[in-house]
Amino acid sequence: MQLVDNDTFLSQLTALFDSSKDKGTIWLTHKRLSYDGEDAVMADAQASEDSREYRCLLRVTDGGSNKFSTEVEPGQLEKFHAAYGALLKASMTTLRKRDKKREKTRAEQAAQRKKKMTEPVVLDAPKRGNGRRKRQRQVKATLKQQESQQKFKEREEAQRKAQTS
Missing domain, CATH: 3.30.720.10 (Signal recognition particle alu RNA binding heterodimer, srp9/1)
Known part of the structure; x- marks a missing residue:
């Protein structure tokens, strides 16, 4: 110095x-x-x-x-x-000015993802006949939602462990 x-x-x-x-x-x-x-x-x-x-x-x-x-x-x-x-x-x-519009859209997208993850998927289509594909999509969405909720829980656990140690 x-x-x-x-x-x-x-x-x-x-x-x-x-x-x-x-x-x-x-x-x-x-x-x-x-x-x-x-x-x-x-x-x-x-x-x-x-x-x-x-x-x-x-x-x-x-x-x-x-x-x-x-x-x-x-x-x-x-x-x-x-x-x-x-x-x-x-x-x-x-210095750059903050891009508030981009931040707002990102926040809205994050809120939509969180809402989609917490909102339960309703299985209301028939197993056979008309609407079978709709039911298959709903089942797939349910599995995907459960998977994302599991990943979210794992990330939270990892953050808690990192904070305590």
């Missing part, structure tokens, strides 16, 4: 956003730095007024070889956040 000054950090972040514009992921972390050797436990606000100001640490990685960070002093924080926010707004224009 490479520690750089604030301006270099912003310029490297801009270059990283440009390089991963078509494909890639960037992780940004932002946290408060505590003083060396001090506990990270937060004190009660009523117990003592802490007048110390803490620096902020910002880290960036793309999951590969690009890893760098910067420390921002409390006095420079507003200026830095203005530049950082403008950079993020300018760089996140390539």
Whole structure:
């Protein structure tokens, strides 16, 4: 991890956003730095007024070889956040909008499949004569439904076992 000054950090972040514009992921972390050797436990606000100001640490990685960070002093924080926010707004224009129509149709299809799986198939056609084929289709649908219900139960059991272990 490479520690750089604030301006270099912003310029490297801009270059990283440009390089991963078509494909890639960037992780940004932002946290408060505590003083060396001090506990990270937060004190009660009523117990003592802490007048110390803490620096902020910002880290960036793309999951590969690009890893760098910067420390921002409390006095420079507003200026830095203005530049950082403008950079993020300018760089996140390539994000895709969610396709809500496709999500809605998938949800509807899933609901139909679930309803079809839980609704019992009624065998009301005669065994012989007219309607025999209809009965055969109903029997086939019943068997298929039982099979899908069994697979669903097996998947649920596997998920329960995975969660408990």
